[in-house]
Amino acid sequence: MKYSRLTKEQFEELHQEFINFLATQSITADEWTAIKTNQPKVAEQELDVFSDLIWEGVLSKVNYLEHISKQQMHLFHCTEKDMRLIALKVNNKAIDLTTKDGFDWFRNNLLSDAIEFYTSKKDYSESKNLDKFKLIEQGAVITKGELYKYFEKLVSGNE
Secondary structure, three states: OOOOOOOHHHHHHOHHHHHHHHHHOOOOHHHHHHHHHHOHHHHHHHHHHHHHHHHHHHHOOOOEEEEEOOOEEEEEEEOOOEEEEEEEEEOOOOOOOOOHHHHHHHHHOOOOOOEEEEEEEEEOOOOHHHHHHHHHHOOOEEEOOHHHHHHHHHHHOOO
């Protein structure tokens, strides 16, 4: 298994897609019930293959990821060739970016010395999607990139 198995809730959401997946393998509903009962290892393998297919489809469409913690914000732009990072660090332990008040403080003090900006670029490893997945496992979320684009203009001076 390349990624991780989907959760029970995710499988429920993708119920129809899973039925279609089984149908592509000529597995009927009755056969699936029998496989689950008589061949649990085979059923587990089917769930894993389906999970990887779903993850592969989702990850191939990911262009932006964000990971926001109490004092840091990591904004990623996943381009075709590499992953670009804009990182912001708040040098005030009283501020928590994960709260509304902390984020408001951050917005109002953006250009103060209490906030450091870093940029970086990294080539993908042998698997672009696995690199994205590892960031998601570490707490990053898929976004449309509004924060990245905003800070990209700010950092490059193209307001």
